[in-house]
Amino acid sequence: MALVFDIEKYAVHDGPGIRTVVFLKGCPLHCLWCHNPESHSFEPELLFHDTKCTQCRRCSTVCPQGCHAFGEEGQHRIDRNRCLHCGRCTVECPADALKIAGKPMTVTQVMEEVLADKVFYDHSGGGVTISGGEPLAHADFTRELLAEARLAGVNTCVETSGYAPWTQIESLIPLVDLWLWDVKAPPELHETLVGAPCGPIVENLRRLDSAGGKTVLRCPLIPGVNDSDEALRHIASIANSLDHLQWVDLEPYHPLGETKNARLGKTDFFQAPFPAEETKAHWQDFLARLTRVPVKQVAQMLSKKQ
Numbered sequence: 001m002a003l004v005f006d007i008e009k010y011a012v013h014d015g016p017g018i019r020t021v022v023f024l025k026g027c028p029l030h031c032l033w034c035h036n037p038e039s040h041s042f043e044p045e046l047l048f049h050d051t052k053c054t055q056c057r058r059c060s061t062v063c064p065q066g067c068h069a070f071g072e073e074g075q076h077r078i079d080r081n082r083c084l085h086c087g088r089c090t091v092e093c094p095a096d097a098l099k100i101a102g103k104p105m106t107v108t109q110v111m112e113e114v115l116a117d118k119v120f121y122d123h124s125g126g127g128v129t130i131s132g133g134e135p136l137a138h139a140d141f142t143r144e145l146l147a148e149a150r151l152a153g154v155n156t157c158v159e160t161s162g163y164a165p166w167t168q169i170e171s172l173i174p175l176v177d178l179w180l181w182d183v184k185a186p187p188e189l190h191e192t193l194v195g196a197p198c199g200p201i202v203e204n205l206r207r208l209d210s211a212g213g214k215t216v217l218r219c220p221l222i223p224g225v226n227d228s229d230e231a232l233r234h235i236a237s238i239a240n241s242l243d244h245l246q247w248v249d250l251e252p253y254h255p256l257g258e259t260k261n262a263r264l265g266k267t268d269f270f271q272a273p274f275p276a277e278e279t280k281a282h283w284q285d286f287l288a289r290l291t292r293v294p295v296k297q298v299a300q301m302l303s304k305k306q
Helices: 058-062 088-092 109-114 116-123 135-151 166-175 186-192 201-211 229-240 256-263 277-290
Strands: 002-009 020-023 045-046 068-070 077-078 099-100 104-105 127-131 153-162 176-183 213-220 246-250 296-299
Touching: 002 109, 020 135, 020 246, 045 077, 045 256, 058 068, 058 077, 058 088, 099 176, 109 135, 127 135, 135 153, 135 166, 166 186, 166 201, 176 201, 201 213, 213 229, 229 246, 246 277
Parallel strands: 020 127, 127 153, 153 176, 176 213, 213 246, 246 296
Antiparallel strands: 002 020, 002 104, 045 099, 068 077
8 A cells, every 4th residue: 555645647748648647655855846745745744725715614623633723814724733634624625625645545446547547548558657756665566556557458657766776676677668767957966956866866777777678867957956058968968878768858847836835834945937938948959969869848847746
């Protein structure tokens, strides 16, 4: 069993064809720009959409911990330190303003969701993509889910940061058709921006390539943060060292994480501008001149995983 914070149907940016993307909750990295801050913690979390709240106060009547309170002018305040994530308030809320991020699911339950759309995979060359969070942080669950998908004749992708022991990656190689591998920052910035050194990640990637694993590099680019020409050369150097690389995805920054952080009750979070069209064109042209594989743009990081 693992915590799943979302299952996205009919996805077209997370591998070939039409796909179902399974997002597992919990990640060992903490990228400053993360698109999905609700994926960081390995525990359930309460999301609050303040613009939906009608101040009906039903949540306060059912919460066993007294987490919900309302000011004189109706302001809805949540004591998150007391919250047990029982979900009673989410059930009672008529405006859908409250939601628990993270639902325990078995492999069987996830596969029921995946196989419901197998006809679309068969006609489009799609399948299932396991994302996160970090799927390698749930190695046993990920392995079992991939094995079940293979038995059902479903194409498999894993989207990963690659930050895990090599033995976990190696055990998945026979079960994965395509790896979507993050390249987030050059070595001198990686630990500051992401929370871990890039050396083990690149070493895992090269070992995977030597073992025949097909990969796509997924590169989130944030203006003024990790998009210098030197950072782009770092991406190109990795791309050119791989024999089984299929293409490179560029993922221009989108500030969706700002809204989600607010819904988690966080006030101190990363902010950056949308990249200009000429900036995105420069990224693509610059990399295309340096690499021998196609360089594509995923429109404004439409995929949930960053």
